[in-house]
Amino acid sequence: MYRMSAVSHREVVLIHSSDLHLSAESDVGPSGPFGTLSTLHKVLTAATVAHADLVVLAGDTFDHNRQPSEFIDRATRTMGEYGMQIVILPGNHDPLTPDSVYRRAELTAASNVCVLGLTVDEVAIFPGLGLEIWGRAHRDYFDMSPLPKPPARSTRWRLTAAHGHYVEEPDEPGRLLGSWLIRREDLAGTGADYVALGHWNRAARVGDQRINAYYSGSPDYAGTVNLVRLRRDGEVEVTQAPLSAWGARAGEK
Numbered sequence: 001m002y003r004m005s006a007v008s009h010r011e012v013v014l015i016h017s018s019d020l021h022l023s024a025e026s027d028v029g030p031s032g033p034f035g036t037l038s039t040l041h042k043v044l045t046a047a048t049v050a051h052a053d054l055v056v057l058a059g060d061t062f063d064h065n066r067q068p069s070e071f072i073d074r075a076t077r078t079m080g081e082y083g084m085q086i087v088i089l090p091g092n093h094d095p096l097t098p099d100s101v102y103r104r105a106e107l108t109a110a111s112n113v114c115v116l117g118l119t120v121d122e123v124a125i126f127p128g129l130g131l132e133i134w135g136r137a138h139r140d141y142f143d144m145s146p147l148p149k150p151p152a153r154s155t156r157w158r159l160t161a162a163h164g165h166y167v168e169e170p171d172e173p174g175r176l177l178g179s180w181l182i183r184r185e186d187l188a189g190t191g192a193d194y195v196a197l198g199h200w201n202r203a204a205r206v207g208d209q210r211i212n213a214y215y216s217g218s219p220d221y222a223g224t225v226n227l228v229r230l231r232r233d234g235e236v237e238v239t240q241a242p243l244s245a246w247g248a249r250a251g252e253k
């Protein structure tokens with residue numbers, strides 16, 4: 001039985017981003033469709049500015065799993081430098097295959113980085129925040145359901161992370177819908193206080209009024225991250241926060 005501790009009654013601040021598509025290629029030429037390490041710096045600087053307790057990266061943090069070890073090390077080091085809790089959901093570009101970037105990284109050594117499906121099972125629990133994050137990692141490149149039936153909630157706040165494609169009208173006959181589908185009822189079924197979605201480049205709220213389900217969009221495309229306040233009174237406040245310029249923190253490299 002979970003007992004709420006006094007600390008769980010303070011406001012919890014989250015930054016939600018996704019689809020950074022970090023790739024070593026981008027550091028040696030025009031960045032093209034890929035994110036650079038500066039994208040990661042910008043997201044984590046925005047989290048620092050917002051005094052975020054936690055950062056959720058809802059999939060496709062890396063563009064593909066064939067990153068050189070040196071690049072993975074630099075990204076991992078960057079995540080370690082910022083210090084706040086970072087929860088990563090592997091997406092369809094960076095799934096937990098045997099050669100996954102996450103299996104090759106020294107991520108478990110960085111205590112502030114949690115990879116759903118790897119360093120924990122499907123739920124990461126943060127007792128000090130009265131919060132848990134449930135999410136199903138992509139484990140290969142095949143279709144899967146990003147939002148199956150969730151386990152029972154064990155903390156005051158329940159967040160869900162999912163990487164897939166939201167479809168408003170799923171039953172149109174003959175329409176090709178693609179993979180990793182998320183439907184309105186899947187969102188409502190999570191019963192979460194906030195659903196952090198990834199896979200779309202643009203930021204958007206989806207589903208209906210029963211649930212706070214948002215795509216953050218890719219930071220390079222949207223120019224923003226989602227700032228989520230889990231307020232003491234139980235309300236959930238979602239806004240888009242601009243990316244801060246990389247280097248806003250003194251001495252940042």
Ligand SMILES: [Mn+2]
Nearest residue numbers: 060091092199
């Ligand atoms: Mn994706």
